[in-house]
Amino acid sequence: MVAKRTVSEVGEFGLIGRFTEGRVQPVSTLLGPGDDAAVVAAPDGRVAASTDVLVAGVHFRLDWSTPEQVGRKAAAVNLADVAAMGAVPTALLVGLGCPPDLPADVAEQVAAGLWAEASRVGAGVVGGDVVSAPALVVSVTVLGDLRGRAPVTRAGASAGExxxxxxxxxxxxxxxxxxxxxxxxxxxxxxxxxxxxxxxxxxxxxxxxxxxxxxxxxxxxxxxxxxxxxxxxxxxxxxxxxxxxxxxxxxxxxxxxxxxxxxxxxxxxxxxxxxxxxxxxxxxxxxxxxxxxxxxxxxxxxxxxxxxxxxxxxxx
Amino acid sequence: MVAKRTVSEVGEFGLIGRFTEGRVQPVSTLLGPGDDAAVVAAPDGRVAASTDVLVAGVHFRLDWSTPEQVGRKAAAVNLADVAAMGAVPTALLVGLGCPPDLPADVAEQVAAGLWAEASRVGAGVVGGDVVSAPALVVSVTVLGDLRGRAPVTRAGASAGExxxxxxxxxxxxxxxxxxxxxxxxxxxxxxxxxxxxxxxxxxxxxxxxxxxxxxxxxxxxxxxxxxxxxxxxxxxxxxxxxxxxxxxxxxxxxxxxxxxxxxxxxxxxxxxxxxxxxxxxxxxxxxxxxxxxxxxxxxxxxxxxxxxxxxxxxxx
Incomplete structure (x- = not known):
């Protein structure tokens, strides 16, 4: 039996390679991962943006969920935020904190889950950062397109509606x-x-x-x-x-x-x-x-x- | 002497109130913190975006830096990423992971540092998330405006330049x-x-x-x-x-x-x-x-x- 390689053994650039290889970006991704920043289309001249962070032991447990489920959940909670403004999600950026001894497969499956959920709504994972951390941390930022409409905030309700x-x-x-x-x-x-x-x-x-x-x-x-x-x-x-x-x-x-x-x-x-x-x-x-x-x-x-x-x- | 209140005692919404109170958003912030997502101007129909994560003990030490310096650094490393594409930073979103026993003042000063550095370039902190985490984690996403120019990638250099x-x-x-x-x-x-x-x-x-x-x-x-x-x-x-x-x-x-x-x-x-x-x-x-x-x-x-x-x- 071969021991699984850890994120420490695969290294930052090896992980990023595994996360991005073979992914097909949507047309709204004008420049995807691999440079200092991504470039995403914002057709109506505005972008909706929100960030949510999931931490192992607080928001999920790896003995209760697979890493792929963790990735899907991290994407879902963010995608829902832009949907709640009336926007269509276009892109995710991901800050992934990994304990050095985490199996690289686990990190890779988190990334696969993020992609799987983003793909359901036509969004791409356009960038991110992978760092060492004491617990698995998945910080996701979602961008969305309002399609020319005003954002639907929390503030517009009237009595009688x-x-x-x-x-x-x-x-x-x-x-x-x-x-x-x-x-x-x-x-x-x-x-x-x-x-x-x-x-x-x-x-x-x-x-x-x-x-x-x-x-x-x-x-x-x-x-x-x-x-x-x-x-x-x-x-x-x-x-x-x-x-x-x-x-x-x-x-x-x-x-x-x-x-x-x-x-x-x-x-x-x-x-x-x-x-x-x-x-x-x-x-x-x-x-x-x-x-x-x-x-x-x-x-x-x-x-x-x-x-x-x-x-x-x-x-x- | 009065013991300082912890983030656990102040609570999520108390912290967010402290982070956002009295901040003046730039005109590019069409909708600031307080809703499901922020809305930021993207005047030329594209947005540059990048994420970097800083973790206590890995990227900074609170015995070497003040919390305000940590916040400034977290902003700076991100702002530099969009500048490196030729873009002008417009907005930061912040995922802040805090140990429950962290003094609330520390979290507040990290937020102040983020604002101070963002303000140097005319950007605002438009949104974020505050969660419990085993170490202080500052995950920042920066958005930037390319001002109608093509992004300057890593791929355009030619011999002789x-x-x-x-x-x-x-x-x-x-x-x-x-x-x-x-x-x-x-x-x-x-x-x-x-x-x-x-x-x-x-x-x-x-x-x-x-x-x-x-x-x-x-x-x-x-x-x-x-x-x-x-x-x-x-x-x-x-x-x-x-x-x-x-x-x-x-x-x-x-x-x-x-x-x-x-x-x-x-x-x-x-x-x-x-x-x-x-x-x-x-x-x-x-x-x-x-x-x-x-x-x-x-x-x-x-x-x-x-x-x-x-x-x-x-x-x-």
């Missing part, structure tokens, strides 16, 4: 609870924890359909709706009947003695999109009404404050 | 050797190790003057010239008489029993710019001829291979 959701909530939180309990079934939530499935195309579609405010649900539905409420100066009321408990979450909750409704309302990491639309707007495919914007200032469920932790914040 | 340098080499390496020996004098090289002084404006000026290839000297003059030689298919010969030893480097070398010429040729982290220009080009301010491009394929000094380590690579 409908509140809508694209994608799902509670699945990744249920998967985390299952993995923490040493379980791998039901498989749906576990898979959702390993790799989220953000509704990327629903972001630009919502912008096109006149969404007035939009956010990526990363920390939990109620917590992230709180950001729209605060930025827009509105209340947001979620109708619980619009969020039925899916069978797999009911099964997971029964197995763990947990509360599936709490997962739906406060679980993070699924990267659904929530948006407000004018009351008479025709919602695009993938969007469903889950409530409405009100004259208040709070996020409520069926008109009442929700009694429970609202979601995830770092360091607290 | 002049090789020129803007900025200095050897200073940061001398400073590192001094700090490792427990010395803080001479002060010039020590300061250069803590915060490089890349010649940002020399990059776009070189592009305007017709530079055919350009690179940021991050790993060492000879090592990085090797990238131009390889990408362009030329040799590059450095004239040693064009790189006189500055008095402060001579003093540092004498104190440490080190070789100042080796610092000049192979020391990294000063982020000078090297470029090739047509033989008849008028070099812009800040640029001086240090050699020429030749029909060969190697980087040489006075026509001979240099006997010594060529520069820094990670993991080796």
């Amino acid at each position: 409908v509140l809508a959701l694209a994608g799902r909530t509670g699945w990744a939180a249920a998967g985390l609870a299952l993995l923490a309990a040493g379980r791998e079934t039901p498989p749906g939530p576990v898979a959702a924890q390993r790799v989220p499935e953000p509704p990327y195309r629903a972001g630009p579609a919502a912008a096109e359909a006149g969404a007035t405010a939009m956010i990526d649900i990363s920390d939990g539905l109620l917590a992230d709706l709180g950001h729209i409420a605060e930025a827009s100066g509105v209340g947001l009321d979620v109708r619980s009947s619009a969020l039925p408990v899916p069978p797999e979450l009911a099964e997971a909750a029964a197995e763990l003695g947990a509360d599936a409704v709490s997962w739906l309302l406060t679980g993070g990491e699924d990267h659904a999109l929530a948006a407000t639309f004018p009351a008479d707007a025709a919602l695009p495919d993938g969007w469903r009404v889950i409530g409405r914007a009100t004259p208040g200032a709070a996020v409520t469920v069926d008109g009442e404050p929700y009694a429970g932790p609202a979601g995830w914040t770092h360091f607290t | 002049v090789l020129a340098l803007a900025g200095r080499t050897g200073w940061a390496a001398a400073g590192l050797a001094l700090l490792a020996a427990g010395r803080e004098t001479p002060p010039g090289p020590v300061a250069a190790q803590r915060v490089p002084e890349p010649p940002y404006r020399a990059g776009p000026a070189a592009a305007e003057a017709g530079a055919t290839a350009m690179i940021d000297i991050s790993d060492g003059l000879l090592a990085d010239l090797g990238h131009i030689a390889e990408a362009s298919g030329v040799g590059l010969d450095v004239r040693s008489s064009a790189l006189p030893v500055p008095p402060e480097l001579a003093e540092a070398a004498a104190e440490l029993g080190a070789d100042a010429v080796s610092w000049l040729l192979t020391g990294g982290e000063d982020h000078a710019l090297a470029a090739t220009f047509p033989a008849d080009a008028a070099l812009p301010d800040g640029w001086r001829v240090i050699g020429r491009a030749t029909p060969g394929a190697a980087v040489t000094v006075d026509g001979e291979p240099y006997a010594g380590p060529a520069g820094w690579t990670h993991f080796t």
Whole structure:
């Protein structure tokens, strides 16, 4: 049996060669990896940009996820951020910190996961940096194209508008609870924890359909709706009947003695999109009404404050 | 005496508030921090982008540098990358990994350093992410505006052209050797190790003057010239008489029993710019001829291979 080579043995330039070899860049990549900077098309004269960092032991565990899943998740959480502005992702840049004794294959599979997820939306991995670090760190910056539209911020909602959701909530939180309990079934939530499935195309579609405010649900539905409420100066009321408990979450909750409704309302990491639309707007495919914007200032469920932790914040 | 609050006590949103409060964004920042993504002007329909990561204990030490110097360095190494394409930096995005027990003041001063250096070139810190990590990690992505010019890559040099340098080499390496020996004098090289002084404006000026290839000297003059030689298919010969030893480097070398010429040729982290220009080009301010491009394929000094380590690579 041959010992696997470490990132230290393969070296910085060897790793970069492995990450970039054979990759096909989209046409929006005007200059790809290999120079001091990449050059990416920004056809309408603006670029949307966001950064999210994933750290081993904090955001993922290599005994719970494959390196390829880690790469896909790192890409997904970023791609969802530009989608939430109504933009179409064009490029990822990746800062990869690796312990020197990490098998080079692991780093390579993280890169493969980043590429796999980026390719789903037509984006390329256009550049990055590989450094030594005490833990595996995947810092991703995503660029996106607004296609001539105004960005859909958190600040445009008005009372009387409908509140809508694209994608799902509670699945990744249920998967985390299952993995923490040493379980791998039901498989749906576990898979959702390993790799989220953000509704990327629903972001630009919502912008096109006149969404007035939009956010990526990363920390939990109620917590992230709180950001729209605060930025827009509105209340947001979620109708619980619009969020039925899916069978797999009911099964997971029964197995763990947990509360599936709490997962739906406060679980993070699924990267659904929530948006407000004018009351008479025709919602695009993938969007469903889950409530409405009100004259208040709070996020409520069926008109009442929700009694429970609202979601995830770092360091607290 | 009051104990300083840690990042864990201040929390993610508290930290972001401290980082962003009172900052004045440049006009190129169409939408700053506080939403899912920032929006930055890209007036000519393209954006130059690059990522570099700095890790405590690898790229800096908090007992050698202040947090503000760490932030400035993290910005500088990135800003130099887009300058080396001939672009003008417009924006930084920052992924900041903090140990939970890090004093919040330290994180805040890193952010202040990032802002200070970005402001020198008219760029803003437009977004980022703050996460828990086992060591302080500063991952920066820089965006830049090419101002309608083609990017100056590493691949355009031809034999017969002049090789020129803007900025200095050897200073940061001398400073590192001094700090490792427990010395803080001479002060010039020590300061250069803590915060490089890349010649940002020399990059776009070189592009305007017709530079055919350009690179940021991050790993060492000879090592990085090797990238131009390889990408362009030329040799590059450095004239040693064009790189006189500055008095402060001579003093540092004498104190440490080190070789100042080796610092000049192979020391990294000063982020000078090297470029090739047509033989008849008028070099812009800040640029001086240090050699020429030749029909060969190697980087040489006075026509001979240099006997010594060529520069820094990670993991080796």
